Amino acid sequence: MYKTQAESEDFLRGFLPALDATPDEREVVLCVPFTDLSALSKNLHGSRVQLGAQNIHWEEFGAYTGEISGPMLAEIGVRYVVVGHSERRQYFGETDETVNLRLKAAQRFGLTPILCVGETKQQRDADETESLITNQIKTDLVDVNQENLVIAYEPIWAIGTGDTCECKEANRVIGLIRSLLSNPNVPIQYGGSVKPNLIDEIMAEPEIDGVLVGGASLEPASFARIVNYQ
Numbered sequence: 001m002y003k004t005q006a007e008s009e010d011f012l013r014g015f016l017p018a019l020d021a022t023p024d025e026r027e028v029v030l031c032v033p034f035t036d037l038s039a040l041s042k043n044l045h046g047s048r049v050q051l052g053a054q055n056i057h058w059e060e061f062g063a064y065t066g067e068i069s070g071p072m073l074a075e076i077g078v079r080y081v082v083v084g085h086s087e088r089r090q091y092f093g094e095t096d097e098t099v100n101l102r103l104k105a106a107q108r109f110g111l112t113p114i115l116c117v118g119e120t121k122q123q124r125d126a127d128e129t130e131s132l133i134t135n136q137i138k139t140d141l142v143d144v145n146q147e148n149l150v151i152a153y154e155p156i157w158a159i160g161t162g163d164t165c166e167c168k169e170a171n172r173v174i175g176l177i178r179s180l181l182s183n184p185n186v187p188i189q190y191g192g193s194v195k196p197n198l199i200d201e202i203m204a205e206p207e208i209d210g211v212l213v214g215g216a217s218l219e220p221a222s223f224a225r226i227v228n229y230q
């Protein structure tokens with residue numbers, strides 16, 4: 001819940017020129033609040049940046065006041081949607097069952113979902129990381145098409161804390177996630193206090209295909225440095 005429409009357009013003015021140096025194969029997606037989507041869709045037209053939303057309801061339409069459906073997103077040019085972010089799970093009652101419904105809805109309406117999974121500090125300290133991640137992946141992905149999917153491993157204790165997960169450990173958990181998939185080519189990202197000074201080291205890990213960035217994506221120069229990792 002950062003940036004009004006005017007602020008997000010201002011961000012783009014600083015950010016887009018920095019992509020001139022970005023290798024062609026690198027994919028850049030901005031997942032913004034619902035109120036910014038329409039304006040950014042127009043501003044990003046013809047650019048290499050794709051647009052994403054931060055949530056989606058599983059029904060096509062109906063009496064679900066306050067919710068946003070797949071067709072509403074698709075119509076304005078949204079291509080990606082974050083599903084099951086830990087803040088949705090923690091503060092808004094998201095469960096593995098509703099995450100599964102949202103993933104399937106995103107795919108049904110032509111969007112690529114970015115599924116977030118990750119353990120709490122308490123679960124990590126109790127040695128439950130592997131069982132928790134395994135359970136989330138298996139439950140969340142029932143009947144989900146793995147040909148149109150991105151996964152983000154986001155240890156909850158690392159989100160917004162500055163306490164980044166050790167690269168080797170993130171790589172290990174992402175390897176575990178990959179071993180649970182029927183499609184080993186699903187892109188799997190790391191998220192949690194990704195900062196410009198850490199990005200080269202993170203992206204050097206073989207299992208890590210990309211990053212999901214929160215705080216460090218809010219300022220154009222900082223996010224550009226991350227996108228333009230070495």
Ligand SMILES: O=C[C@H](O)COP(=O)(O)O
Binds near residue numbers: 162215216
């Ligand atoms: O939504 C963003 C991710 O949860 C990561 O956030 P962060 O980079 O501020 O830790």
